[in-house]
Amino acid sequence: MTIVVTGATGHLGRLIVESLLRRGVPAGQVVALGRDTDRLADLAGRxxxxxxxDYTDPDSLRAAFAGAERLMFVSGSxxxxxxxxxxNVVAAAREAGVGLVVYTSITRADTSSxxxxxxxxxxxQELRSSGLPYVFLRNNWYxxxxxPQLPAYLEHGVVGAAGDGRIGAAARADYAEAAAAVLTTEGHTNQVYELAGAPFTMTGLAEELSRQAGRRVGYTDLPVERYVEVLAGAGVPRSYAEVLADGDRGVAEGALDVDSDDLGKLIGRQPTTLAEAIRAAL
Incomplete structure (x- = not known):
């Protein structure tokens, strides 16, 4: 069985390839794709x-998907x-006759604001209309x-616009492991998985960081518009700052508060906790 992984030069795609290999998939049955193949040289060596x-180059996609039985479709950035x-990806997958497309989506993609x-x-919707067998992995936040912002949090505190909203974030490696599980086992065709960890609030994140770092870290909640200005003032492009602030707006409204054990079931264990993630990062 040939498994093709898109975006293998990115963080998630690379972790998925590594997880497939750890699960015993022969290296010769894994195809790693990226725009810059030099960054995949070590995988080629294995x-x-x-x-x-390249998602903008349909010809490259058709050539890359040749012989693919299962396609890990990591969403573009x-x-x-x-x-x-x-x-372009869906069209090339359909033309290649891919047997299953596993797509990394977002929490409650069908209803989220x-x-x-x-x-x-x-x-x-494009995948459903294509007639291709699919699996949607609706990843929560990572x-x-x-x-990466822990040093800034320790110095300046945590700032956002998420209110008391709960976030079902999980470790990127856990999402990768779940994807590899779906790619290497049966019974997932046309399934939708809401993948999330144990929910926490931004205040809870600040409190856990305070506990582990041994210093007081607070959370300052701002109006969405003000948070955009703070992000832009810190050098984030305004268009992206607006997307990030909208994410916090959604968190405050419950968009990422997910009651699902899909992630744990797929990886066969409890997902990494926020406390464990902070401990490792510190």
Whole structure:
């Protein structure tokens, strides 16, 4: 069985490839795709097939998907461009006769009001309409959205616009492990999995960081518009700052508060906790 993984030069795609290999999938049956194949040279050295693929280049996708029985479709990173890019992926997968497409979506993509959800919702609709067998892995936020900012949190405190909303974030490695489980086992066709960890609030994150770091870290909640200004003032491009602040707006409204054990069931254990993630990062 040939398993093709898109976005293998990115954090999640790379972890999925590594998880497949740990699960015993022969390296020769794994195809790692990326725009810059030089960044995949070490995988090639381990026997993984490496091919160039660019979501904006349909010809590259058709060539990359040749012989694929299962396709791990990691969503693109260019917000605002993904509907067009993802249509290219779906069209190439259909032309290649892929047996199963596993797509990384977002929490409650079909009903979410988040700006980020719109492109995922369109992609899910595209896959359903294509006739291809699919699996939707609706990933919640990643701990890694927050962990790189721990030094700044320790110095300046935690700032956001999430109110008391709960976030079902989980470790990127756990999401990758869940994807590998779906790719290597049966019974998932046309299933939708809401993947999340134990929910926490931003105040809870600040309190856990305070406990582990041994210093007081507070959470300051701002109006969404003010949070956009803070992010923009810190150098975040305004268009992206608006997307990030909208994410917090959604959190405050419950968009990422998920009561689901799908992630634990797929990986066969309890997902990594926020406390464990912070401890490792510190």
């Amino acid at each position: 026997g993984v097939t490496v091919r160039r693929a 260019e917000v605002g461009q993904r509907v067009r890019q993802h249509r 988040l700006i980020l959800a719109a492109e995922h919702r369109a992609t899910e 701990f890694e959205n927050y962990l």
